[in-house]
Amino acid sequence: MSELFSLLDVTLLNSTLRFVAPILLAALGGMLCQRAGIFNIALEGLMLVGAFGAVVGSHLTGNALGGVATAMLAGALMALVMAVFVVSLKGDAIVVSIAINLLAVGLTAYLLTALFGVKGAFRPTDLQGLNAISVPGLAHLPLLGPLLSGHSILVYLSWVFVFASYFLLYRHVWGLRIRGVGEHSAAAQTLGVNVAAIQYGVLILSGVLCGLAGAQLSLGNVTLFVENMSAGRGWIAVVAVMLGQANPFGVAATSLLFGFTDSLGFRLQGLNLPSQLTEAVPYLATLAGLFLVAMRRRRALGT
Amino acid sequence: MTGPRAWWNLIREPLLSVLGAFVVGALLMAASGHNPISAYMAMIQSSLVGSGLTSTLGRATPIIGLGLAAAIAFRSGFFNLGGEGQFVLGGLAAALVCLHAPLPGSLLIPTSFVAAALVSGLWAWLGADWEFRFGVPLLISTLLMNYPARLLASYLVSKPLRDVASGLPQSHAIPESAYLPGAISGRFHLGLVLVVIAVMAVSWLFLRTVVGYRMRMTGLNARFARYGGIDVGRLGRGVMFASGALAGSIGAIQILGVHFRFIDGALTKPFYAWTGLMVALLARSRPVGVLVGGFFFAAVQTGGFGMERAVEVPRELSQVLQALIILFVAVGAQRPVRDLEEGEAHV
Numbered sequence A: 001m002s003e004l005f006s007l008l009d010v011t012l013l014n015s016t017l018r019f020v021a022p023i024l025l026a027a028l029g030g031m032l033c034q035r036a037g038i039f040n041i042a043l044e045g046l047m048l049v050g051a052f053g054a055v056v057g058s059h060l061t062g063n064a065l066g067g068v069a070t071a072m073l074a075g076a077l078m079a080l081v082m083a084v085f086v087v088s089l090k091g092d093a094i095v096v097s098i099a100i101n102l103l104a105v106g107l108t109a110y111l112l113t114a115l116f117g118v119k120g121a122f123r124p125t126d127l128q129g130l131n132a133i134s135v136p137g138l139a140h141l142p143l144l145g146p147l148l149s150g151h152s153i154l155v156y157l158s159w160v161f162v163f164a165s166y167f168l169l170y171r172h173v174w175g176l177r178i179r180g181v182g183e184h185s186a187a188a189q190t191l192g193v194n195v196a197a198i199q200y201g202v203l204i205l206s207g208v209l210c211g212l213a214g215a216q217l218s219l220g221n222v223t224l225f226v227e228n229m230s231a232g233r234g235w236i237a238v239v240a241v242m243l244g245q246a247n248p249f250g251v252a253a254t255s256l257l258f259g260f261t262d263s264l265g266f267r268l269q270g271l272n273l274p275s276q277l278t279e280a281v282p283y284l285a286t287l288a289g290l291f292l293v294a295m296r297r298r299r300a301l302g303t
Numbered sequence B: 001m002t003g004p005r006a007w008w009n010l011i012r013e014p015l016l017s018v019l020g021a022f023v024v025g026a027l028l029m030a031a032s033g034h035n036p037i038s039a040y041m042a043m044i045q046s047s048l049v050g051s052g053l054t055s056t057l058g059r060a061t062p063i064i065g066l067g068l069a070a071a072i073a074f075r076s077g078f079f080n081l082g083g084e085g086q087f088v089l090g091g092l093a094a095a096l097v098c099l100h101a102p103l104p105g106s107l108l109i110p111t112s113f114v115a116a117a118l119v120s121g122l123w124a125w126l127g128a129d130w131e132f133r134f135g136v137p138l139l140i141s142t143l144l145m146n147y148p149a150r151l152l153a154s155y156l157v158s159k160p161l162r163d164v165a166s167g168l169p170q171s172h173a174i175p176e177s178a179y180l181p182g183a184i185s186g187r188f189h190l191g192l193v194l195v196v197i198a199v200m201a202v203s204w205l206f207l208r209t210v211v212g213y214r215m216r217m218t219g220l221n222a223r224f225a226r227y228g229g230i231d232v233g234r235l236g237r238g239v240m241f242a243s244g245a246l247a248g249s250i251g252a253i254q255i256l257g258v259h260f261r262f263i264d265g266a267l268t269k270p271f272y273a274w275t276g277l278m279v280a281l282l283a284r285s286r287p288v289g290v291l292v293g294g295f296f297f298a299a300v301q302t303g304g305f306g307m308e309r310a311v312e313v314p315r316e317l318s319q320v321l322q323a324l325i326i327l328f329v330a331v332g333a334q335r336p337v338r339d340l341e342e343g344e345a346h347v
Helices: A002-007 A010-035 A043-061 A064-088 A093-116 A144-148 A153-171 A173-183 A185-190 A195-221 A233-243 A248-271 A275-301 B004-031 B036-048 B050-075 B083-100 B105-134 B138-158 B190-208 B210-220 B222-227 B232-259 B272-282 B287-311 B317-330 B340-346
Strands: none
Touching: A010 A043, A010 A144, A010 A153, A010 A173, A010 A195, A010 A233, A010 A248, A043 A064, A043 A093, A043 A195, A043 A233, A064 A093, A064 A195, A064 B317, A093 B272, A093 B317, A153 A173, A153 A195, A153 A248, A173 A185, A173 A195, A185 A195, A195 A233, A233 A248, A233 A275, A233 B138, A248 A275, A275 B105, A275 B138, B004 B036, B004 B287, B004 B317, B036 B050, B036 B287, B050 B083, B050 B190, B050 B210, B050 B232, B050 B272, B050 B287, B083 B105, B083 B138, B083 B232, B083 B272, B105 B138, B105 B232, B190 B210, B190 B232, B190 B287, B210 B222, B210 B232, B222 B232, B232 B272, B272 B287, B272 B317, B287 B317
16 A cells, blocks of 8 residues: 555656646647547647657757747648548548548658658757746645646646637637537538638647647657657547547546556556556556446436 | 449549559659659569569568458448457467467467457457447547557567567567468468458458348448348447457468567567558458558558668658558548447447
8 A cells, every 4th residue: 555655756746747738738639629520530640740840840940949839830731631631522530530640650750761861769969858847936835846837838838728728619709610510510501600611720720739749748758759659649638538528627637637547657667567567557547438438428318 | 333334433532542642652752852753663673573572472461461350340330440459469369379288280270360360359349349338439449459459468478478588579489380381481371372262251251141241231321220120239249359350360370470479569560450451441341452452552561661772762651652542542432430429329
């Protein structure tokens, strides 16, 4: 028992929000798409493109924020491709998403070699990562200090976006349109809403958010790019959207839960457990989350 | 629907998709300072002639097999994204049988295949069972199950089953009596023959049997199929078991015909399962299409290596080309799955 408690120490607290941020950012993007009636399971690929863009941008500009900007642009461009195929060309969203995920793996690996002549991983010595920002007044509090302070700008932004997306969805006319398109696109269309424009908008927004998620992975949690480094987190985000019922606060809560299991897995490695077991923790937790989604749905249907 | 016009309708979109992908790929190469024409020439030369062809056929074996496994599920409307985990677990089961089963040599091969098919079939069956029993979406559960499957195999060959003397995360070598016929001589082992037989068998199943008819009807419209008296829950569990069992058997083929031991990452790094899945999408789940498409994607990959050697275009271009093909294929694709929300409707 004492071993279990010793796990819940300061390092775990501090790492939790770092692990939550990529999942949360991607999940918020997935949530917006869901609300506009698009089942976006390309979060994984968009995140990977963002992680790559971040490292390229930081390397070229010598500035981590330049990397963040490039990550947003890269995510948005990939999402634009997805929007062209899903919205304009009416391709099947699931098949397009699978293609985008695989394209992201191939394209980042191709560009890694074509641009920098390396394979597998890219870690230039001068690569600038995101600085940890300590919040004055918070940093020295017990427990809360290590939990809330000393994170990258993107970690704080991810929580700002939770409230921003709530405002957008429920307090702004665009949100009303987004929800209208998702709930009944034909009705929204007859009321003069440009359905295609809304769907393009949410997809590109999800690309930007996934880009930020990727930047947090490659410039926040570590400072390097590794092939396929999103490692399933985009899929965890997909489940977070489902479990959070595409509601900003629900999505935040489920992302917090999945991010916590991610950091717990990371923390468990210190206990001499096999790394494969600890790596499996977040996926098993996500599978369990999927069961919760199903049971709640069933209960809602009254069967 | 056997007239030339029907055939043309079936292959028109895949052909246009391939063409489109190669045009975009050429633009990408030109943008990164390479000559696309010499790159494509190198690709063809290194994949379709002599030893290149041999290595293309070797690569095509698992790709066609895993494409067929995906096609069985897709054609029936079940989006099995768990091919990778099923493939790995099958390989692991086959290796375990060969290393530890107290059997005479002649029984090792058939027992390995049965074990691989059972383990992977049950693993895939779980996804279907959870969907029909609890409404857990199969598309996502099968994908998530890839990670624990891969990590379990990786753990076993890094710790308890590790051949410590080899210094690598891999199991001990299997006895020679378990090698597939032809495996030692070179790349043409029995696996390719088995896979071609499987293609013909699945084709026959789809077109000439009642079960195949039910599968196709369920794939076209699950609600209508249920209305027509098909027990979709039972069919779905069976289909997923078959799809997983086939993927597992392909794992056994790779262990018994190529690697002769379970090497950590050897089945996952070449992306066989995902390539197979793409082939099934390209072929619209038609078995003969999977055969042709699997050979084609294998050639693109082998050609990628040759291209990298000859003109220094990164071999990852092959992956880009494949993904682009699927992106184009998605346009005008009939939705191969039921709506996710339909999980409830199965009860």
